[in-house]
Every structure is written in C-alpha cells, then in structure tokens.
Amino acid sequence: MKLQYLGTAAAEAIPAVFCNCEVCRKSRELGGRHLRTRSQALVNDDLLIDFPCDAYAHALRFGIDYSKIDHCIITHTHGDHLFPWELNHLKPHNQYERGVFHVFGSEDVEAAISGPVANAKGFLQFHRVEPFEPFQIGSYRITALKAAHGTAHPYIYLIEDETGSLLYAHDTDLFPEETMEYLKRVKPALGLISLDCTEGAHEDLNYHGHMCLGRNVRCRNDLIDCGVADENTVFVLNHFSHNGLSVGYDDFCALAEPLGFVVSYDGMTVDCIAKEIAPEFSK
Ligand SMILES: [Zn+2]
Ligand SMILES: [Zn+2]
Ligand SMILES: [Zn+2]
16 A cells, blocks of 8 residues: 655645745745645545645646546545535536546535535535444445544544555644544554644644644654554654744654654655564564
C-alpha cells in the first residue's frame, strides 16, 4: 500500500491566501516543498482521503483523473477537507460515462453534502460510517476512529489491506481515550502513522483540537506503549498552518527529522508496509 499526500496544509494554506507574514513571504520566495495546499491524500490509485477546496488543483498538478476514482472517505467537514460545492459537478451533463462516486463519512458529512447528493441524481452516493465499526471498500478494510477536533463527529481513519496499513490522523489532538482503547485492543500493526502538526515546533499548546511537535512526540510514545507502533514504524508529520512555529519546510525538517519524523510535502509518496510489531514494543 502507498499513500500520496496531495495537499498538506491547514485551512488557509501556505502561503496563506491573504497573508504576508514571514512564513508566507518565504514560502512564496522559495516555492517547491515550501508551498502547501489544503489537505487531501490518495491511497494507491483508487481511494481518496478528503475532498477539499484544492482537490481540483491536485488533479491537475499530479495527473489524477477523478472520473476513474470511485471512493472517497472524509475525515470531517472543515473546508480544508471537504468542499461540497465541487461535488455538484457529478450531476448529469457535467460528467459522462462514469459510475457512482461513493463518499463515506459521519452524519456531519451527510448533512454537508445533501444538496450535491440530490443534484447528482444517483451519481453521488453517501455512506454513513460509524466509529469503531470496520467496513470494506474493495480490498481495503477501513475503520473510522474518533478524533479530538472542533466539529461534531470528526474521524481519523485506519486503512488496511494485504500489503500494508496506515493511520491517517488529521485533524486531531492527542487521541480520545475511546480511540486509544480501541487501538490497544485491536493492535493493528501499522506501517505508517500520519500525525497532525498544525502548530509546528511548539512543545505544547494552550488549546485543543490540533497537535504540535511536542504533542506528536507524546502521541508517538503513547502509540508505542499501546503496541501499535515500534521504532520501525514511519511517523509522518502533516497538516501545517502558517501560524505554527518554524513551519517553513526546511526549518521544520531541521527540527523534526532528528527526532525521527518524516515531514510531509505536497506530492510526497510513502510506502505503508504491514509489519509485525517487535515483541518488546508490544505490551
Ligand atoms: Zn484541517
Ligand atoms: Zn502567513
Ligand atoms: Zn479541521
């Protein structure tokens, strides 16, 4: 299994739409990995995670043909993860010769896309997902886990198939107790864990709903302690805001890589190889 990051920013992108702060100025100047669009990812070539306002730009930039992808799981309803207006274009006469586009998410997503579902007249189908109840999309076994974030029913997703497994954890703070209990009980052997790093290099934050580098270290320790990760698990930090500390790509790599984290960038592809967790890590 592989995961490609299509967009790696928080709500306002980097550079932020209307901003001229130092991070935004420098990212405009340097370009490349310093430019981050809104959050979306692609598993292999056939499963989308989120459909944000930058989804169309991702298709153009990375050569993705959405007419050939039928499934999308949505984490939550913030605009940097879900842009319902675009889904109206699944209506007849705006698309030809494609099957149904299936969208999966919580009841919040169902409410957010009810208009497009009606307009698309059978070409857009919503599937409500309940937390901690695995479901199947093709060869993928997917489980929504509860996130700690500012919408009514936000999810992070556990995605597994015969070749690998990953935990896509955006947007969330340190995981809710129910989610940690589930992971402890089920013990998926995760090849890749993608953690929210909206606030960059801070040790801690005075609010809840996102993480920073200090919280990422604590989250990694918690996941190792509960037996779903070990020293070989790849931890990616992703979903950056220009308001975070030292979030410029080069600056942040210099801080996070020595701690063993991979720093995401738009277009990055990583393997999520399933592996046995070493017994000394599995408590
Ligand atoms: Zn977000
Ligand atoms: Zn800025
Ligand atoms: Zn959010």
